[in-house]
Amino acid sequence: MKQAASALAAEAVDMLGEQPVAPGTLVVGLIGPGNNGGDGLYALAQLEDQGYATAALQCGPSVHSDALSVYESAGGRIAPYSQDNQPLANATLIIDALYGLGYRSGAELPRIPRGSRVLACDLPSGLNPETGVADDKVLLAERTVTFGAMKSGLLTGDGPLVTGDITVVPLDFDFTGQAPRTNLIDKQAALQLLDAHRSWRDAGRHKYQRGVLGLIAGSSLYPGAAQLTARAAVNCGVGLLRTHVPEDIAPLLAVAVPETVPLDDDQIREALSSARRYVHGRGAKISSWAIGPGLDSRTPPTGAIAEVFASRQPAVIDASGLELVPAGPSEQPRVLTPHAKELRMLLRRAGVTVTIEEITADPIRWTRWAALSYNAVVLLKGPTNYIVAPDGSSLVVSHTAPQLATAGSGDVLTGILGYLLSDSSLTGVNGVQTVSNRRMMELAACAAVIHGEAGRAAAACGTVNASRLIELLPGIMKRFGF
Numbered sequence: 001m002k003q004a005a006s007a008l009a010a011e012a013v014d015m016l017g018e019q020p021v022a023p024g025t026l027v028v029g030l031i032g033p034g035n036n037g038g039d040g041l042y043a044l045a046q047l048e049d050q051g052y053a054t055a056a057l058q059c060g061p062s063v064h065s066d067a068l069s070v071y072e073s074a075g076g077r078i079a080p081y082s083q084d085n086q087p088l089a090n091a092t093l094i095i096d097a098l099y100g101l102g103y104r105s106g107a108e109l110p111r112i113p114r115g116s117r118v119l120a121c122d123l124p125s126g127l128n129p130e131t132g133v134a135d136d137k138v139l140l141a142e143r144t145v146t147f148g149a150m151k152s153g154l155l156t157g158d159g160p161l162v163t164g165d166i167t168v169v170p171l172d173f174d175f176t177g178q179a180p181r182t183n184l185i186d187k188q189a190a191l192q193l194l195d196a197h198r199s200w201r202d203a204g205r206h207k208y209q210r211g212v213l214g215l216i217a218g219s220s221l222y223p224g225a226a227q228l229t230a231r232a233a234v235n236c237g238v239g240l241l242r243t244h245v246p247e248d249i250a251p252l253l254a255v256a257v258p259e260t261v262p263l264d265d266d267q268i269r270e271a272l273s274s275a276r277r278y279v280h281g282r283g284a285k286i287s288s289w290a291i292g293p294g295l296d297s298r299t300p301p302t303g304a305i306a307e308v309f310a311s312r313q314p315a316v317i318d319a320s321g322l323e324l325v326p327a328g329p330s331e332q333p334r335v336l337t338p339h340a341k342e343l344r345m346l347l348r349r350a351g352v353t354v355t356i357e358e359i360t361a362d363p364i365r366w367t368r369w370a371a372l373s374y375n376a377v378v379l380l381k382g383p384t385n386y387i388v389a390p391d392g393s394s395l396v397v398s399h400t401a402p403q404l405a406t407a408g409s410g411d412v413l414t415g416i417l418g419y420l421l422s423d424s425s426l427t428g429v430n431g432v433q434t435v436s437n438r439r440m441m442e443l444a445a446c447a448a449v450i451h452g453e454a455g456r457a458a459a460a461c462g463t464v465n466a467s468r469l470i471e472l473l474p475g476i477m478k479r480f481g482f
């Protein structure tokens with residue numbers, strides 16, 4: 001705590017930029033009831049020692065008692081917070097040491113004069129540490145000193161609007177056993193996650209050992225979506241792509257994606273049954289599935305598709321495929337990739353009523369509900385991607401680009417993730433049947449990062465559309481070690 005306080009005090013001195021201390025300078029700490037308040041009091045004590053005038057305002061029922069003794073010994077005084085506190089009106093700098101990680105939506109937040117300079121201790125109070133959703137009365141910070149590790153809420157949602165400049169202060173204590181349940185996956189983290197299972201032996205695989213993706217997609221209503229997903233998987237480098245599309249659009253697909261091999265109902269059944277007789281190392285007829293882009297949900301799925309849903313083979317399920325997924329938990333390792341409206345539909349089918357506004361306000365919470373209800377990894381798509389496993393742990397990907405909000409871009413994401421799920425070097429030697437939910441969640445986050453990277457690269461060169469993303473994929477996959 002003292003280490004955190006020293007970093008906080010140093011940042012305050014840097015913000016004030018005055019040595020010796022200018023007359024009239026006053027640093028006011030808003031002190032909450034927990035450890036965040038303790039950090040604030042220790043920091044104020046250090047500032048007192050350096051000759052600054054300080055004042056502490058108690059904003060909860062209690063304060064950290066050891067920190068208060070140190071602050072009072074340094075000459076500081078604490079008073080209860082009230083809306084017309086004189087010190088707040090006179091403050092040169094306010095240290096927000098109210099809640100930090102402990103903030104929960106709806107907690108009481110003090111009012112501070114407009115235009116106050118605020119240094120946030122760990123996180124601005126009023127900001128959800130996981131989701132980055134900010135309360136209307138959030139204490140807008142000019143700078144934030146955050147301890148131990150970056151928090152997802154600082155970088156996602158409203159976070160970047162309310163945190164100011166962020167300094168991460170590594171602390172010398174062991175975080176084992178208190179790992180945050182939400183982690184950010186940036187480009188560097190994705191590279192590491194993708195590299196984790198690779199071996200030099202991977203270079204010697206034949207196409208069936210590399211991984212075979214089965215794609216069930218398309219309809220006369222949406223003929224293009226199947227093409228986009230297929231082209232994305234092929235450009236990522238899939239060993240073999242098998243496609244099950246309605247007869248009337250199959251010739252179109254064969255021309256647009258000559259690499260793909262058609263897959264009929266009997267062949268689906270054969271692939272599923274050979275997967276049950278799976279022999280280690282021989283390669284799979286189909287190793288994973290991508291289901292949904294461009295399906296017409298008004299047409300009932302064939303029996304073969306229902307058998308895929310009932311299988312233990314990993315699948316990414318998107319778009320209209322989400323309407324076909326049986327409600328309730330499944331044993332198939334799945335990543336469901338809804339946008340907010342589709343998530344509302346999934347939740348409704350699981351007996352949970354929620355509005356899109358509620359989902360947008362607390363995306364991780366509602367994605368968790370769906371992950372638990374369906375026993376599946378759920379990737380909620382949008383400006384930020386939230387990926388949640390059935391155990392409640394979650395990953396956040398904000399490595400995206402606003403230009404990705406374009407027709408067919410989600411179909412490309414499905415192709416990328418389908419490819420990652422099929423690649424045996426990422427999921428285990430052909431034995432993708434055993435892939436864990438944890439690994440499915442990691443691969444889903446990596447797919448979102450690759451998709452974001454494609455969006456950023458496309459935007460840097462001009463306008464963005466789904467076909468452009470696909471064209472860029474081979475180069476981007478190379479950057480990610482493929």
Ligand SMILES: NC(=O)C1=CN([C@@H]2O[C@H](COP(=O)(O)OP(=O)(O)OC[C@H]3O[C@@H](n4cnc5c(N)ncnc54)[C@H](O)[C@@H]3O)[C@@H](O)[C@H]2O)[C@H](O)CC1
Binds near residue numbers: 384
């Ligand atoms: N030619 C066709 O057949 C087409 C069929 N379509 C049908 O629509 C679905 C999928 O639609 P898609 O347009 O890909 O939308 P998704 O919601 O699945 O994915 C959107 C994609 O964009 C990202 N995103 C959204 N908002 C933002 C934002 N503000 N900033 C950054 N990124 C954002 C989001 O994360 C997703 O990755 C398809 O299956 C067919 O049934 C389409 O209309 C295309 C043409």
